[in-house]
Amino acid sequence: MSVLGKGRRGVPLAAVGLAAVLLAGGCGAGGVQNDSAPAAKAPAGGAADQGQAAPGEAGAGAPDLRVDQRSIIYTGTVQVQVDDVERAAREAIATADAAGGFVGGDQRRSESADARAELELRVPAAKFTEVVDELAKLGRQQRREVHTQDVTEETVDLDARITSQRARVDSARRLLSRATSTSELVSLENELGRREADLASLEAKKRRLADLTALSTITVTFVGKDASTEEEPADIGFLAGLRGGWQVFVASVTVLLTVLGALLPWLVAVGLPVALLIRVLRRRRRRRTPPAGPMPLAPPVGPMPPAGPMPLAPPAGPPGGPTAPPPVPATRSAP
Template identity: 85%
Template structure:
């Protein structure tokens, strides 16, 4: 074999080797790129799972749900003056129903001179503000009061206590299954009953809080154009008169005691000596008889005459 033949065969082998090296390098680079991409995406995914923004993306579409996750009870009270009380009441009920709520109370007075309707509406908390604004548009709003109560900590505490109490109930049930004597069985049954009662009480409180936070309460009062409001009404009646009379009596007694307290030092300083002097004079008058003319003897009140001496006879 000539040298030229050997050279011609070496060229294809070198080309195949070069292609193999390039292919291996490309695969290694691809694997490295994939690993780097996964490593770069892992922190971002972990931050997203924790509800945090990834580095370099703070505030870029990451919502803050901390306020929405709190348990808040909304209550509102308002008064609206309307032309037609009945129509306003019907529209208010329709508004609450459209928002997914219901009527919790309905009190109406249909006198033409003093028409009035008081409604207690329960609406979802998410639509509380919108419903209040709709009710205010039914007439001329005169008063609005909105109160909130944050019960998040109480809700969390109830959840923890319920979980713990459920575990205690399950523990008591397991011990009850293992009871071997009658006395032990009775004691465990009593203990299980107490634990179940405590659990039921905690769950009832949790349901009550859930109801108050899920459905807000709006108390709206519709009054007619000629109706007098509570601030304008004059209270009358026996109880009102009794309350007013008692207040006047207490005020009068207070004034009297104040005057007596101001006069007491003068009464002690002047009244005591005067009282002692009057008492001494009265005693002297009782001891000294009154002076006057002496009546003649024989008369009532005069000196008594001595009895007559009998005459004696002389001896013969």
């Protein structure tokens, strides 16, 4: 009985011990798995650290290409003094064509004393500096101005707005396909048209920026050898005012003569017939009017009578003549 009792007591104890061992093993396995997670994440962190260090190592040996990935608009202005303006203009056009560009504007003045040519060249942005240097070598460079405008943020903003607007257009189209009433159909069509117009405007701005960043603008001016190399200061004083007034007077006379020259054919075509007609009418009037007779002569004037006393006025009336009636007495009216 004692042995059996001890054996029965030992079985539960063994079971409890086996369960404790299994539980401890499970916990140990979980602990090993948790401890191995940071070790698995360590290579990722190391890779990130290596990725952060890579630009520094690349910057030490290779050029940084981040600037080339930005959207930059290049514009340049060059003035060159040459011996032959026409030949320099032809060479500048050939340089732009060789670089893959074209001529956007061409203004020339071929006067020998003050010849001048102004060209607007559009060349790829990658060839901007090279073309500017080639243009400066055509003669003696007098002035060079280069301006840059970074539109990277504007380009990124336009891309985001275009993507969002396209999604709005697609949403409006889906709603339009599900419209059930006429009023809802009309409203959705108006909304779709407005969204498509906004999308077209954004895309046009994006194309404009893409054109300006892809093709740079160079304005080159060629002047002759007799042209002044320095900007003349503004003249002031009496002589300058007199010179300016004379120029204005000459210009006014020139305008007046131009107007008279324009009116002269009309004066000849209309004025001469009118003058002849007036002359004929005057002649007819003279023929119809009778000639005036001689003026009557005044009677001869005799000698003046001698001066004497003035005769007295005759009396009011002769004694036997009519007399004035007596005055009528005034009568009183009855009350």
